[in-house]
Amino acid sequence: MEPSFLFDPANASLIAGLVLLAIDILVIGLSPVMFVGAGSIAASLLLYVTGWRPALAETLALIAGASLLVALIGWRPLQRFQAADVQEDQSSDLVGRELVTTHDVTKDGGRVHWSGLDWEARLAADAPVERLGPGARARVARVENLTLVLAPL
Template sequence: MWWLLWLTAAVLLGAAEFVTLTLFLGLMAGASLTAAVAAGLGASLPVQLLTFALASGAGLAVIRPIAKRNLAQPPVSRDGSDALVGRSALVTREVTATGGLVHLSGEDWSARAYDEDLVIPPGVRVDVFQIEGATALVHPRDPLPDPELEEK
C-alpha cells in the first residue's frame, strides 16, 4: 500500500513542478518514485524513508546545481549578417520582389520585399526579416499608403 502513496506523492509533486518550474519539486517527485520502487520491492517504511531522503539529497546536491548552471547561460549572440535581422532600415531606392536598395547599419544593402506583391517607395522605414546572401528581405514597418487614394 505504501508504494501507492509514494506514487501519488510523485504525481502531485511532478504536477506542482510543472506549474512552478523550480526544479526542487521535480527532484522530490523523482525521490518519491525511488521510494515507491523500494516499497514495491517490499522494503520497510524506515528503508523507504531513507531511500527518499538519499535520493532527494543527491538530487539537490548534484543535479540541481548542474541544471541551474546550464539554465543561467547567456543568450546566444548573433554576429555577422545574422545580427541585422530585426533591425530597421531606410529604403533609398524602390524595393520590389526583384530588388531595391536600403540603408542598413550605416551601409547600403541590396534588398527585396519579403512580400512579393509589395512595392516599397524610397523614404519608407522597413524591418529586416531575413538575410539571404548579401540581400536583405524587408517589410514596411508601418502600413504603406494606398496609391489609389493618393491619386484622387
C-alpha cells in the first residue's frame, strides 16, 4: 500500500524545504535557514529520482547531509551577495566637521573627545601623515560604523 501524500518522505521533504525557504525569504531575509530549506529540497529531488523511501530518521539524516553540503558550497557566495549592495552611509552630519584631536590618532586607530563624547577614530588610509598627536586639527572625512575617519588639516 502506498503511503499517503504527506507521509511520503520525498513529498514531506519538498514541502518542508519550500516552507523553510518561504519563511527565510519573507520573514528572516536570507539567513542560514535557507541552507536547510535548500538541503531539504535537494534531498527530496534525490528521493524522487531514486525512488528510495527511507524511514524518518534516515530522511532527516539525508536532509542534514544535503543541508551541510549546500551550506559548504553556498556560504561564500551568500556572503558576497549580501555584501554586494552595502554602501557606507555618507549622510552623517559629522562629515566635513573640523575638530581638534585630544589623543593620538593613527591609521590603525585612536580616540578623540568631541562634543562631549569619546569617539573611536583613525586616520584615512590616504592621509599624508602616519599619526596626529593631541591638539592637531582634523576634518571628519567619513564615518564608518561609528568610527570617525579623519583627514589632517
